[in-house]
Amino acid sequence: MSAIKKFRESLGQTQEEFAAIIHVSKVNYSKKENGKVKFSLDEAFLISNHFNQPIEAIFGNSEISKSETS
Numbered sequence: 639m640s641a642i643k644k645f646r647e648s649l650g651q652t653q654e655e656f657a658a659i660i661h662v663s664k665v666n667y668s669k670k671e672n673g674k675v676k677f678s679l680d681e682a683f684l685i686s687n688h689f690n691q692p693i694e695a696i697f698g699n700s701e702i703s704k705s706e707t708s
Contacts, residue, residue, distance in 0.1 A: 641698035642685075643671050649689075660684050 646656050657667035660681040669675045677685075677697065686693045 640671055640673060642677070642696060645691075645696045646671070656685070659688050 642656075646653070653667050653671060654664045656671075657664045660667070660677075661684075662670075662681075666675070670677050670681075682693045682697055685696055689696070
């Protein structure tokens, strides 16, 4: 299970709620959470800022594309 999924589920929130935070569809978010597509650094910052948590605490170290922005 991905770190972001564990974090989301620990808050009792849905994929749809997290998708709204980063302004993507639920389908797109699901692909990101399941590792088919990486979260952009901008998306990671949006989630991090929304929950006032460090990116590393939410994503671990491997789920973010450092070379892409949204």
